[in-house]
Amino acid sequence: MNFLGWLVDPAHWSGPGSIPQRLVEHLGYTALVMIIAIAIAVPLGAWIGHTGKGGFLVVGSANGLRALPTLGVLVLLVQWTGLGIIGPLVALVLLAIPPVLAGTYAGVRNVDAAVVDAARGMGMRGRGVLFGVELPNALPLIIGGVRSSVLQVISTATIAAYVGLDGLGRYIIDGLSTRDFPQMIAGSILVALLAVVADLALAGLQKLLVSPGLQTAGTGRRVRALATRPTDNAARAA
């Protein structure tokens, strides 16, 4: 159990390449990638869901992502762009978009037609309906998509250490090349912990942001079931 020794060794908790530094790097990549992915996927998904045009593309991209080998995409983009941070980050953004896109699309699409009709009957128009009614009602599924996207990015960013990205994956890849197994195992524990904590934090955020009206016993359960099922599956592409 010498990986525990590695984990508690003070030398690994300060200075270059220390655990806090690698953690900040990993979180930083994840945050940057998610901001870009959300900025692209939420407006696009909302537009497609609102107008109903091109829905099959969204469903196709989310399903196709499952079959796409992330390591292959990473290597290919690094070969195109050269070693550095750009290739891996572009790959991460590409892999982060489909779950958010699918969640937003499904969320907006599945808003109860009677609710939209009621909003129109109250005099709301296109923009008002989208921002005041459709998006808030779609929020559980949008956040569900973001959750599975974040897991995908944390997981793939770990693998991206193989093509030179920093972050917690470095411990696994560097440990492998020097046959330092305690370092590898400690790294894998840190990555797993990060993923679990991030997922729980986002679940908490979901509770906080989603309107209480959507969380009541009956409908809430249905919405949660929808929110976790298809997107969870998409998350397991890495």
Place this chain on the structure above:
Amino acid sequence: MNWVSQNLGFIAGLLSDHIVFSLVPVVIGLVLAIPLGWLANRAGVGRTVVVNLAGLLYTIPSLALFVFLPVVLGTGILDPVNVIVALTVYSLALLVRTVADALEAVPPVLVDAATAMGYAPVRRFLAVELPVSVPVILAGVRVAAVSSISLVTVGSVIGFGGLGQMFTDGFQRDITAEVVAGIVLVVALALVVDGLLLLVGRLLTPWDRAARATRQGATA
């Protein structure tokens, strides 16, 4: 694409490795998921435990699980068994929920009718509840198989990845054709397996086809 034609033997070997590495875990996962899903569906507390545990396991990134499993299993850190067990864990985590959901969705009327006809619980489960659940379970198996086929490639980082070795080899020797061919093969294999599973589902549920034909006949 010269590289591909010159390395057909190498690719064929990786492909057969890949099929074994990716599909054996799905089969084991399904065999374990059926009794566990049944149990989860019967007992309320069991269901919460199973669903949450499955969700937790599903959250762990693949590379981390590949590296951490030896600590639990006592295997060598570079043992291919780790990859197979890790993928079995993912398949099981996904399928146990699917099986529980599928069994829950069996219409109670059907179960009551079978009971009234004298089916004992075990026979009723095997002859009525399980067959009726096939479409939902199969949808889960398709997701598990496609994910598994794509996930195997991550194993190549630690030395066992089937077709994923075309990514690591192509990266180290800077052969883009090898990487592209690898991606195409993995996606193609996933599509073929997905299509085959769809076919198996059709064969396993002839009543579904009959119902579809009647519906179409009615609308025509």
